[in-house]
Amino acid sequence: MLDFSILTDYFPLYLEGFLNTIKASVLALIGSFLLGTVIAIFRISGVKLLQWFGTAYVEFIRNIPILIVVLFFSWGLPSVGVKLDGFAAGTLGLTVYTSAFIAEAIRAGIQSVPKGQSEAARSAGMTYIQTMIHVILPQAIKLVIPPLSNQFINLIKNSSVLTIVAGLDLMYFSDKISSETYVIFSTYIFAAMFYLVLTLPMSYGASVLERKWAKNS
Amino acid sequence: MDFIGAYSPDNLRFLMEGLKITLFVAFIAIILSFVIGCIVGTTRYAKVPILSPILMVIVEVLRNLPLLLIILFVQFGLPEIGIKMTITFGAIVALTAFEASMISEIVRAGLTSVPKGQVEAARSSGLTQMQTLWHIVLPQGLRKMVPPLVSQFISLLKDTSLAVIISLAELVHNAQIIMGQNSNYPIPILLLIAVIYFVINYALSLISKRLETKTA
Numbered sequence: 263m264l265d266f267s268i269l270t271d272y273f274p275l276y277l278e279g280f281l282n283t284i285k286a287s288v289l290a291l292i293g294s295f296l297l298g299t300v301i302a303i304f305r306i307s308g309v310k311l312l313q314w315f316g317t318a319y320v321e322f323i324r325n326i327p328i329l330i331v332v333l334f335f336s337w338g339l340p341s342v343g344v345k346l347d348g349f350a351a352g353t354l355g356l357t358v359y360t361s362a363f364i365a366e367a368i369r370a371g372i373q374s375v376p377k378g379q380s381e382a383a384r385s386a387g388m389t390y391i392q393t394m395i396h397v398i399l400p401q402a403i404k405l406v407i408p409p410l411s412n413q414f415i416n417l418i419k420n421s422s423v424l425t426i427v428a429g430l431d432l433m434y435f436s437d438k439i440s441s442e443t444y445v446i447f448s449t450y451i452f453a454a455m456f457y458l459v460l461t462l463p464m465s466y467g468a469s470v471l472e473r474k475w476a477k478n479s
Numbered sequence: 480m481d482f483i484g485a486y487s488p489d490n491l492r493f494l495m496e497g498l499k500i501t502l503f504v505a506f507i508a509i510i511l512s513f514v515i516g517c518i519v520g521t522t523r524y525a526k527v528p529i530l531s532p533i534l535m536v537i538v539e540v541l542r543n544l545p546l547l548l549i550i551l552f553v554q555f556g557l558p559e560i561g562i563k564m565t566i567t568f569g570a571i572v573a574l575t576a577f578e579a580s581m582i583s584e585i586v587r588a589g590l591t592s593v594p595k596g597q598v599e600a601a602r603s604s605g606l607t608q609m610q611t612l613w614h615i616v617l618p619q620g621l622r623k624m625v626p627p628l629v630s631q632f633i634s635l636l637k638d639t640s641l642a643v644i645i646s647l648a649e650l651v652h653n654a655q656i657i658m659g660q661n662s663n664y665p666i667p668i669l670l671l672i673a674v675i676y677f678v679i680n681y682a683l684s685l686i687s688k689r690l691e692t693k694t695a
Contacts, residue, residue: 263560325680326673327637329651337658337665342480415543422545426644433547440555447559450552454544461543 265448272439272449279435280456286353286431287418293357294417295410298364305369316365323362328420331355336427352424352431356417363413371406372398404475411468418460432456481663486671490657494668497653498675504567504649505636508574512635513628515575516582523583524590525612534583541580547641549573554645570642578635585631589624590616629687633680650675 269276304316323331332355335346346354375398383393424431436453440446519538523531541549550573553564564572593616601611640651654672658665 321681322673322677325633325637325684326676327640327651329640329643330669330673330676333651333655333665334669337655338669341662341665419543419545422547423641425547433545433551436548437551445559447552447556450548450556454540454548454552457544457548458540462539465539465543 263447264451265445268439268443268445268448269452272443275435275439276432276452276456279430279432282349282430283418283421283424283432283457284460286349286356286421286424286429287414289353290356290360290417290421291414293353294360294364294413297357297361299368301361301365302368302372305365306372320362320365323359324366328355328359329423329426331359332423332427348424348428349430352421352427352429355423356421359420360413360417363416364410367409367413368402368406370409371402371404374405375401408468408472408475411464411471415461415464415468418457418464480666481661482667484661485657485664485667490668493653493657494650494672494675497648497650500567500647501636501639501649504570504574504642504647505639508571508578508639509632509635511571511575512578512582515579517586519579519583520586521590521612524587525608538580538583541577542584544577546573546577546638547644549577550641550645566642566645566647569645570639570647574635574638574642578631578638581631581634582628585624585627586620588627589620592623593619625690626687629683629690633683636680636683637676 301316301319304312305320307313307316332352335354336348336351339346339351379397379401380393383397384390388396421431422433423429425433425437428434432453436449440449443449519534523534523538525531550570553573553576554566554569557564597615597619598611601615602608606614639647639649642649643652643655646652650672654668658668
């Protein structure tokens with residue numbers, strides 16, 4: 263039933279898409295981690311305006327489809343003169359969308375560290391920054407890593423929206439192969455295998471990590 | 480940017496037609512994936528021989544694939560082996576397959592979170608396995624499932640937008656048609672549909688929060 267000649271004949275195209283999918287996911291992960299951290303800091307800063315902005319950002323982005331965020335970069339920005347190619351628009355969209363989820367994970371992690379910890383650090387003479395770096399963050403990171411690893415898996419899956427804006431990802435090339443060969447069933451099954459090679463080990467790793475840390479704490 | 484032109488009565492009407500399809504597809508898919516997800520999750524929790532391992536493989540494969548691929552596969556791949564569907568039906572099938580696998584994991588986790596002592600106590604007081612599941616485990620597990628279930632339903636509603644790739648006439652599809660007419664329209668239209676999605680989903684998440692405080 264499976265036509266393996268598709269896999270052998272079009273392997274270079276699959277591989278190019280596969281590598282672009284990884285590239286987009288890794289770039290978006292780094293970007294959304296940085297952006298998410300800033301937003302999380304806004305939300306716990308105690309400064310009303312920043313807090314309001316952080317909350318609005320997270321709530322708005324989390325409740326709209328990723329496709330709209332990506333379309334904003336690929337249709338919206340060009341309409342005001344900022345031209346981006348499909349890969350750049352897609353990766354930026356992924357970054358902004360994921361940053362809202364990461365901000366929420368980081369905020370939840372930081373706020374779950376008991377208050378006594380920061381009070382003790384502050385009364386021992388540490389500054390706010392020192393308290394954050396030496397006391398709060400090392401404890402929070404444990405709670406943040408499992409949801410972050412889940413976000414990375416979602417990122418890889420979500421990166422397939424690049425297809426809709428011609429972002430040269432794995433799904434885009436699979437679509438191209440299927441329209442060239444008219445062999446669709448097999449083409450998509452092989453595409454699925456490429457995705458699973460990435461996501462299955464990671465989701466297994468994430469669940470092991472989660473269980474291990476749940477036991478320790 | 481031309482807000483007045485973009486929000487013309489005709490355009491708004493066209494967007495509302497898209498919203499109707501979005502809500503219809505999401506509603507049917509939510510019901511189907513909830514029912515299937517509950518059955519699959521409970522079966523996996525009960526560790527039914529042969530059936531549970533098979534379901535595990537299907538669930539793990541489906542939830543680790545991009546939904547976009549599943550949508551394309553259902554619409555264009557399955558006809559090659561003789562399974563043809565209309566666009567609306569295909570979108571519902573693909574969404575249901577993906578979300579049911581997510582929901583089954585939520586259900587399974589909810590059931591597993593009920594302390595073992597509860598099951599042991601019920602069994603030793605003479606309840607059968609089915610009775611234990613129905614009267615003891617499910618009522619306690621369901622309560623913990625509500626928040627993740629609602630956020631999964633929100634995801635589902637957002638995910639219907641991916642059916643744009645098979646030209647389902649939903650909200651984003653119709654928005655794209657309007658945006659293609661005039662290069663001053665994209666930002667106003669994207670803003671409007673973002674607000675539409677936001678209002679619906681935010682309302683859902685508020686309901687979920689109220690349910691949470693009520694049942695806790």
